Amino acid sequence: MTKSIHAILLILLPFLIGCKPSDPNAAAASYPSKSITVICPWAAGGGTDRLSRFIADQLQSELGKPGVVINRTGGSGAVGHSAGALAKPDGHTITMITFELSTMHWMGISDLTWEDYEPVLQMNADAAAIIVRADAPWKNLNEFLAAAKADPGKLTMSGTSTGGAWDLARAGFQLEADVPVEAIRWIPTKGSAPSIVELLGGHIDAVCCSVPEAISQIEAGQLRTLAVMSEDRLLDYPDMPTAKESGINWVAVGWRGLAVPKGTPEPILQTIREACERIITSPEYDDFMKKNGFSTEIRTGDAFSQFLADQDSQWKTVIEAAGYAK
Amino acid sequence: MSVLSELFQLHVLLPWLLGMLFGIFVGATPGLTATMAVALIVPVSFYMPDPNTGLAMIIGVSFTAIFAGDIPATYLRIPGTPASAAATLDGHQLAKQGRGRFALLIDLFCSSIGGLVGVTLLILIAPQLARFALKFSNFEYFWLAIFGLSMSAVVSSGNTRRGLLAAAFGMLLATIGLDVVSGAQRFTFSNPELMGGLGFIPVMIGLFGVSEVIRSVLSGFKAEDSNTTNSDKGDSALHSLVAIWKHKFTVIKSSMAGTIIGALPGAGADIAAWAAYGLEQRTSKKGANFGKGEVAGVVAPTSANNAAVSGAWIPALVFGIPGDAVTAIVLGALMMYEIKPGPLIFEQNPEQINAIFLIALITQLLLIPCGYLGLKTFGWLLKLPRSMIMVAVLVFSVVGSFSLRNSIFDVYVMAIFGLVGYFLEAKRVPLAPLILGLILGPMVEENFRTGLIKSEGSLLPFLNRPICAFLVLLLIVAFISPLLLKRIRRKPAKLV
Numbered sequence: 001m002t003k004s005i006h007a008i009l010l011i012l013l014p015f016l017i018g019c020k021p022s023d024p025n026a027a028a029a030s031y032p033s034k035s036i037t038v039i040c041p042w043a044a045g046g047g048t049d050r051l052s053r054f055i056a057d058q059l060q061s062e063l064g065k066p067g068v069v070i071n072r073t074g075g076s077g078a079v080g081h082s083a084g085a086l087a088k089p090d091g092h093t094i095t096m097i098t099f100e101l102s103t104m105h106w107m108g109i110s111d112l113t114w115e116d117y118e119p120v121l122q123m124n125a126d127a128a129a130i131i132v133r134a135d136a137p138w139k140n141l142n143e144f145l146a147a148a149k150a151d152p153g154k155l156t157m158s159g160t161s162t163g164g165a166w167d168l169a170r171a172g173f174q175l176e177a178d179v180p181v182e183a184i185r186w187i188p189t190k191g192s193a194p195s196i197v198e199l200l201g202g203h204i205d206a207v208c209c210s211v212p213e214a215i216s217q218i219e220a221g222q223l224r225t226l227a228v229m230s231e232d233r234l235l236d237y238p239d240m241p242t243a244k245e246s247g248i249n250w251v252a253v254g255w256r257g258l259a260v261p262k263g264t265p266e267p268i269l270q271t272i273r274e275a276c277e278r279i280i281t282s283p284e285y286d287d288f289m290k291k292n293g294f295s296t297e298i299r300t301g302d303a304f305s306q307f308l309a310d311q312d313s314q315w316k317t318v319i320e321a322a323g324y325a326k
Numbered sequence: 327m328s329v330l331s332e333l334f335q336l337h338v339l340l341p342w343l344l345g346m347l348f349g350i351f352v353g354a355t356p357g358l359t360a361t362m363a364v365a366l367i368v369p370v371s372f373y374m375p376d377p378n379t380g381l382a383m384i385i386g387v388s389f390t391a392i393f394a395g396d397i398p399a400t401y402l403r404i405p406g407t408p409a410s411a412a413a414t415l416d417g418h419q420l421a422k423q424g425r426g427r428f429a430l431l432i433d434l435f436c437s438s439i440g441g442l443v444g445v446t447l448l449i450l451i452a453p454q455l456a457r458f459a460l461k462f463s464n465f466e467y468f469w470l471a472i473f474g475l476s477m478s479a480v481v482s483s484g485n486t487r488r489g490l491l492a493a494a495f496g497m498l499l500a501t502i503g504l505d506v507v508s509g510a511q512r513f514t515f516s517n518p519e520l521m522g523g524l525g526f527i528p529v530m531i532g533l534f535g536v537s538e539v540i541r542s543v544l545s546g547f548k549a550e551d552s553n554t555t556n557s558d559k560g561d562s563a564l565h566s567l568v569a570i571w572k573h574k575f576t577v578i579k580s581s582m583a584g585t586i587i588g589a590l591p592g593a594g595a596d597i598a599a600w601a602a603y604g605l606e607q608r609t610s611k612k613g614a615n616f617g618k619g620e621v622a623g624v625v626a627p628t629s630a631n632n633a634a635v636s637g638a639w640i641p642a643l644v645f646g647i648p649g650d651a652v653t654a655i656v657l658g659a660l661m662m663y664e665i666k667p668g669p670l671i672f673e674q675n676p677e678q679i680n681a682i683f684l685i686a687l688i689t690q691l692l693l694i695p696c697g698y699l700g701l702k703t704f705g706w707l708l709k710l711p712r713s714m715i716m717v718a719v720l721v722f723s724v725v726g727s728f729s730l731r732n733s734i735f736d737v738y739v740m741a742i743f744g745l746v747g748y749f750l751e752a753k754r755v756p757l758a759p760l761i762l763g764l765i766l767g768p769m770v771e772e773n774f775r776t777g778l779i780k781s782e783g784s785l786l787p788f789l790n791r792p793i794c795a796f797l798v799l800l801l802i803v804a805f806i807s808p809l810l811l812k813r814i815r816r817k818p819a820k821l822v
Binding site: 043044045046047050053070071072073074075076078079082107108109110153156161162163185187188189190193194196197198200201202203204216217219220222291292293324 | 361362364365368369459460461462463464503504506507508509511518519520521522523591592641645646647648651654655658661662664666667668669670731732733772776779780782
């Protein structure tokens with residue numbers, strides 16, 4: 001019997017060690033009083049993770065306390081986003097919020113919205129693009145859309161899972177272009193990389209993803225961009241036409257930004273805002289973004305809040321029209 | 327040759343070897359995977375003075391962690407990485423016979439050879455292999471996964487019915503979470519932690535590691551009731567080399583198969599190891615001895631999984647598209663070094679490519695001393711009292727489960743599957759098929775359903791595409807040939 005009690009204690013031991021009493025209220029005056037945690041809702045090694053690690057590193061030199069990245073993955077970003085929103089609002093936990101925050105609550109994955117956060121600033125936005133093989137029969141966007149309309153359900157397209165960022169981007173785009181969502185069949189994959197493989201192998205007709213994700217194939221002349229869903233032509237790729245130029249008034253971006261939990265005291269929020277603004281105006285930031293192929297798009301204060309509110313309503317419409325609403 | 331002399335300098339070699347030892351440590355720790363080892367070393371590599379040193383560290387780590395995962399799999403029957411699960415079969419059986427060192431030396435040499443074959447194929451025919459890999463779509467991946475799944479009968483240690491039950495249970499567990507195809511939630515009970523599905527690592531550590539701790543504690547740490555071993559006859563390296571020489575064709579065959587599977591963006595080192603194991607079991611004359619400590623059962627999966635690591639570099643370098651989670655991280659790191667892998671790199675940056683090839687080749691050779699140090703240290707640690715080993719296993723199991731997603735939920739999952747594993751084994755249900763079901767279940771389902779979306783509901787492409795037809799044929803032959811062989815062999819026996 002004592003053996004089994006030992007066994008139970010042995011098994012419980014790590015859990016007991018794991019529990020510790022929570023911190024009493026940290027005073028705003030002494031902020032930051034301990035290490036700063038940046039929650040990344042996506043896996044280590046991906047683009048969002050790289051950006052999170054860069055920011056944590058920079059925050060460390062700005063605020064003088066260690067910056068640590070924690071990857072809280074799972075649930076299409078729901079796990080990390082809720083962990084970040086529910087963290088203690090003392091400014092020691094900052095979340096790298098992403099596009100999915102605007103869509104997951106409409107799809108029934110989470111109850112969380114951007115209003116559960118105190119937005120800090122937007123750092124980046126990568127526009128969606130429609131990319132085809134270089135030898136594809138469609139010379140431009142209008143020919144592609146005409147083909148989709150003429151033979152509904154024949155063309156296939158991919159880029160991510162069903163209901164993921166690039167699926168919603170192309171669904172909204174089709175609605176705007178007056179091509180029914182089902183007219184192009186969406187082939188779910190685990191992300192842009194496997195989709196590009198499928199496209200190169202000739203198993204699908206087009207991919208919807210950001211330009212940097214496919215740039216090495218585009219530069220090698222294997223793939224071709226039909227349209228970028230941005231306001232204006234991309235600075236780095238001025239030869240790629242926008243959807244707007246073909247008369248389709250549609251903009252869709254995957255974005256990343258920083259936020260802290262609702263209820264963070266104003267003086268602390270101010271300190272974080274100032275630190276982050278110094279980071280994104282530094283030459284190191286420009287250099288980092290360039291090397292990674294991320295487009296910089298910065299919104300601060302009310303402009304970011306307005307952007308988040310707009311995103312929320314933009315994607316609500318698309319999600320309902322595409323039949324993904326829950 | 328200037329690259330070579332550049333690589334053999336202390337400021338390159340030292341971080342390189344340290345990185346590889348770090349890879350050994352992470353890989354040998356249950357729950358800490360090769361992916362994690364690479365993710366952890368990448369930020370460190372940026373502090374290195376020149377890109378080649380950083381690259382050497384990253385490449386070094388990516389190749390060592392997979393071998394190191396076989397060390398605890400062999401000695402303790404706890405796979406250090408998912409790609410090492412096959413080593414819990416014959417490698418572990420050999421360890422139970424007191425020949426763990428013998429098995430691991432075979433494992434080490436074969437890992438090195440597998441890696442060398444993989445890198446050589448990468449250098450010689452990367453573009454061709456990459457183009458071949460492009461032919462694989464959902465239809466082909468479906469059959470590949472079915473082939474893997476059919477192995478659950480092989481690895482159920484003579485108990486086919488219980489084995490199939492375990493495989494089905496594994497497949498059922500794999501359905502938990504957000505369905506990739508439709509985005510629907512399955513068995514999540516609105517718990518966001520469950521939306522990503524049960525973590526494969528916590529389940530694996532629970533089933534193999536924690537269940538072992540429970541069993542050990544309940545039996546009062548008596549050796550005979552345990553799956554672990556600390557007696558070792560201490561075979562010399564020569565014994566292992568002789569054993570490998572007897573299986574030289576298995577090594578080459580498995581390495582080639584591993585490279586090809588690794589080059590497929592939809593399959594990685596774990597599937598390569600199982601496929602090589604199954605292929606060898608079906609074609610070997612000693613197939614019936616598999617799972618009982620057969621040398622070929624050690625050689626095949628370990629040659630294949632290291633070859634698959636090289637294979638994964640093929641689409642990464644040729645297309646700039648990662649072949650697995652490790653190369654995904656490596657590609658990100660390469661961008662920071664301003665190296666852009668992709669179709670143009672071979673023309674625009676041949677020097678860089680040659681440096682990468684050279685680093686990868688030398689890494690395979692450095693693996694032998696680093697790996698030897700690892701298995702020696704591990705063997706030495708096993709001489710500690712069993713109770714202490716079990717405490718260490720438990721601590722690392724918790725750390726490993728937690729660190730994967732920084733989630734205490736995963737620690738609970740691990741604890742629950744510790745109990746599940748304990749009860750299943752008590753009822754003589756084999757665990758290896760459960761792992762197979764868990765890995766391959768989603769691959770079968772997603773590829774089948776996505777394939778049907780592509781074909782608009784027609785089953786025909788699953789059969790009439792050339793590679794599909796070949797895989798189906800292979801599957802049929804694999805199933806019928808053991809029966810036929812039995813017949814053929816039995817008949818003359820009766821005549822005499």
